[in-house]
Amino acid sequence: MTTETAPIRKNSLYVSSSVFIWRSMLHSLRNTEALIMAIVLPIMLMLLFTYVFGGAIDPGGEYVNYVVPGIILLCAGYGSSSTAVDVATDMTNGIIDRFRTMPIPSIHVITGHVVASLCRNLVATGVVIGVALLVGYRPITSITAWLAAVAIIILFILTLTWLYAAIGLVAGSPAAASGYGFVLLFLPYLSSAFVPTETMPNWLQTVAENQPITPVIETIRALLSGNAVGDHIWWAIGWCVLILAGAIVWATATFHRKAGNR
Amino acid sequence: MTQLAIEISGLKKKFADKVVLNGIDLEVPVGKIFALLGPNGAGKTTLIHILSTLVPADAGSARIAGYDIISQKEEVKQAISLTGQFAAIDEMLTAEENLWMMGRLSGLSRSESRARARELLEQFDLTEVASKRVKPFSGGMRRRLDLAVSLVVHKPILFLDEPTTGLDTRSRRTLWDAILQLTDEGVTVFLTTQYLEEADQLADTIAVVHAGKIVAHGTADDLKSQIGGEVVELRDEHDVVIKEIPTGGSIHEIKQILDSLEKNTTSEGTRISIRRPSLEDVFLNLTTKEREESLR
Structure with missing residues (x-):
């Protein structure tokens, strides 16, 4: 037998993904504490590294020109880590079951969070650059290099956000998601973000020079100071694309595996 | 169909x-x-x-x-x-x-x-x-x-x-x-x-x-009749239910129930009434029966 099916129009991919983006954007805007943190943290870090540590690291006062790419990535790390919590919260709430039983590609719940994270982080990046300019940052560069730097930053944010989304899916609860995500926040410190790797002990140098964040930092730094990017840019893109692809596959697989197993 | x-x-x-x-x-x-x-x-x-x-x-x-x-x-x-x-x-x-x-x-x-x-x-x-x-x-x-x-x-x-x-x-x-x-x-x-x-x-x-x-x-009525037609309910002087006994409802069965009541379960103020079984009765009856069977 067949029951008469109600006249439900098949939804376009565009509509469902834009609805989920709208939803995540509203979440971001309404989560006041997180929003304030996203704006205040870049300001604090920028001031901290310029005025507190800067003098000791480089008494010449040039440190601000060195540290800006590092602060951008550090803030991107903090900014995208909330994606893990957002995703984990959705997965532990009954709403995910409702989305899953609707004739829509429910994975767009996750892409909604990713897009919102990208927007939040670009704002934070803007704040970092703004504050940096106020405290004496003087990038020497062309428009094309700026655009290239922004493109690398976007790629980095997407990579990190998808990774955090996967962590949020794997974690059993929002609190666990926040805990696991914390580990990743330390990576920028073990790179050339804040001090040249040559100043580190030998064993740490090997780690720092070969971890994914260092080429990203070096690429952005070179682009913003008018130097040649060399091999760094290919390493940066390579690492990001590899991790991004892995994170998307991991997240999608986990999303489907966890269906109904709350 | x-x-x-x-x-x-x-x-x-x-x-x-x-x-x-x-x-x-x-x-x-x-x-x-x-x-x-x-x-x-x-x-x-x-x-x-x-x-x-x-x-x-x-x-x-x-x-x-x-x-x-x-x-x-x-x-x-x-x-x-x-x-x-x-x-x-x-x-x-x-x-x-x-x-x-x-x-x-x-x-x-x-x-x-x-x-x-x-x-x-x-x-x-x-x-x-x-x-x-x-x-x-x-x-x-x-x-x-x-x-x-x-x-x-x-x-x-x-x-x-x-x-x-x-x-x-x-x-x-x-x-x-x-x-x-x-x-x-x-x-x-x-x-x-x-x-x-x-x-x-x-x-x-x-x-x-x-x-x-x-x-x-089945329907609620089907289920209720599954455990018999009526329930004999005993209440004490404060109108609290002290015993519920399912029965087919015939005079013979009810007489049997009354005969089977021991002296110490009833007192001067005990009242008796006969009612249709509630779903609660059905539910308890079914789930306890099931449990007894699984224990056996």
């Missing part, structure tokens, strides 16, 4: 070593309210999850609106709406935004979604809180919004997993009225509940599930 909205045969499900569903067979005709009644952990939610395509079954099959839940998943999703055990609404959004979002996701245009949201807010008495965020809503308001959300587009089959658990009497009645109204529009409702009263009030047919199996199936 009556049209069937839901046909289930031989469904089984195990989680790790625990058997949750042990061969479920059920049929629900179109436009009827069906209640799956059972204690916590009886497998009610698992069955709903399987029927709504969230979890695959280990064995057996089911057809929803004529579509197979495994091979025609997308068609099944078109035909159903699920309201889970936990209110499936977005706390960060307002009541109206929740409804609007579901309208958009279900293929309504922007203006259609807005109009439908207004209509439902009105119907479920939520107009006053339409533009308030859901987070501080009471349990009753959440459940009403939850049900409203699942009605944004007209779906022929509705799954409600314990729709009134944790609600006060007044909110429960409001929700019951809303569910009863649905059948006027030809909607088939499959609901689970722990409350006998709820099943009795709402459902056209009831199945009692216990330890992953259907132990009884």
Whole structure:
């Protein structure tokens, strides 16, 4: 037998993904504490590294020109880590079951969070650059290099956000998601973000020079100071694309595996 | 032949070593309210999850609106709406935004979604809180919004997993009225509940599930008559029930019951009355019988 099916129009991919983006954007805007943190943290870090540590690291006062790419990535790390919590919260709430039983590609719940994270982080990046300019940052560069730097930053944010989304899916609860995500926040410190790797002990140098964040930092730094990017840019893109692809596959697989197993 | 909205045969499900569903067979005709009644952990939610395509079954099959839940998943999703055990609404959004979002996701245009949201807010008495965020809503308001959300587009089959658990009497009645109204529009409702009263009030047919199996199936009256025609009830001087004894209702049987009463169970003030069995009697009777059998 067949029951008469109600006249439900098949939804376009565009509509469902834009609805989920709208939803995540509203979440971001309404989560006041997180929003304030996203704006205040870049300001604090920028001031901290310029005025507190800067003098000791480089008494010449040039440190601000060195540290800006590092602060951008550090803030991107903090900014995208909330994606893990957002995703984990959705997965532990009954709403995910409702989305899953609707004739829509429910994975767009996750892409909604990713897009919102990208927007939040670009704002934070803007704040970092703004504050940096106020405290004496003087990038020497062309428009094309700026655009290239922004493109690398976007790629980095997407990579990190998808990774955090996967962590949020794997974690059993929002609190666990926040805990696991914390580990990743330390990576920028073990790179050339804040001090040249040559100043580190030998064993740490090997780690720092070969971890994914260092080429990203070096690429952005070179682009913003008018130097040649060399091999760094290919390493940066390579690492990001590899991790991004892995994170998307991991997240999608986990999303489907966890269906109904709350 | 009556049209069937839901046909289930031989469904089984195990989680790790625990058997949750042990061969479920059920049929629900179109436009009827069906209640799956059972204690916590009886497998009610698992069955709903399987029927709504969230979890695959280990064995057996089911057809929803004529579509197979495994091979025609997308068609099944078109035909159903699920309201889970936990209110499936977005706390960060307002009541109206929740409804609007579901309208958009279900293929309504922007203006259609807005109009439908207004209509439902009105119907479920939520107009006053339409533009308030859901987070501080009471349990009753959440459940009403939850049900409203699942009605944004007209779906022929509705799954409600314990729709009134944790609600006060007044909110429960409001929700019951809303569910009863649905059948006027030809909607088939499959609901689970722990409350006998709820099943009795709402459902056209009831199945009692216990330890992953259907132990009884029929209308409320069918079930009541399964344990005999009448119940002999003894009350003490304070009108407290001290004993309930099911019986066929013949004079002979009742005489036997009276003879069997020991002196010490009754006193001067003990009163006797004979009534129809309640679903509670059926439920206790079935689930204890089942437990005794499994212990044997």
